[in-house]
Amino acid sequence: MKKKTTLFDFSLLLLTAAFFFASTLSSSSHIISHGSLTDAEALYIKQRQLLYYRDESGDRGEIVKVDPSLVFENKRLRNAYIALQAWKEAILSDPFNLTGDWVGSNVCSYTGVFCAPAPDNSSIRTVAGIDLNHGDIAGYLPEELGLLTDLALFHINSNRFCGTVPHKFRNLKLLFELDISNNRFAVRGDCAQGAV
Structure with missing residues (x-):
């Protein structure tokens, strides 16, 4: 049996x-x-994947409007404000609310943002580093981050960023420490192909 x-x-x-x-x-x-694909299949894929964003002019990025009442110490910090606000708009989930204080023109007081004297002019401050490691933040990196031309350190490991590294990162000539490990960045434009 x-x-x-x-x-x-x-x-x-x-x-x-x-x-x-x-x-x-x-x-x-x-x-x-x-x-x-059917419309339903395409919608499902669109909701599940965050690969590459392009605005109406063909560039990847966010539209950031700067309130004219905001006062900035210098043009570089104004550009940093634009870059960081665009990034904040590109963040879909921030469970520890690390970007919750990213409000106002004093970008040097934002959590994870570090300022230092500009290398070419020590009389002005500029954003020199960003450290948002282990934040479990989900979203993508907008092209506006290329406005952070004095950035030397960029640490975002152990988050859930997806998509590709912005082309404008080539403008970051002072960048010497880049840690984007343990995220979901695409290889050859496809999140499913691999993670960095």
């Missing part, structure tokens, strides 16, 4: 596995057969 039960259980398991394999194969061939 025990052998019959074991053989029956094995047969049932084999039949179940064959059914799941066949249903998976038929659903994937259905997508291939019609050649394009």
Whole structure:
């Protein structure tokens, strides 16, 4: 009796596995057969993936309006304000509220933002470093971060940033410490291909 039960259980398991394999194969061939995604499939993918953002002019980035009543110490800190506000808009989840105090023109007081005298003019302050390690922050990096031209240190490891590193990071000539490890950055434009 025990052998019959074991053989029956094995047969049932084999039949179940064959059914799941066949249903998976038929659903994937259905997508291939019609050649394009349905609206529902496209919406699902759009909601699940955050790969690459482009604005209406074709650039990736956010539109940041600067309140004319804000006063900045210098133009570099105004640019830093634009970059950081664009980044704040690109953040979808900030469970520890690290960017909660990113308000107002005093960007040097923002959590995780560090200022120092500018290398070419020690009489003005500029954003020299950003450290938001282990924040579990989700979102992407907007092109406006390229406005932080005096940035030397950029640490955002152990978060959930996705997409690609902005092209304008090439403008960051003073950047010597970049840690974007343990995020979900895309390799060749596809979050599913790998994580950095």
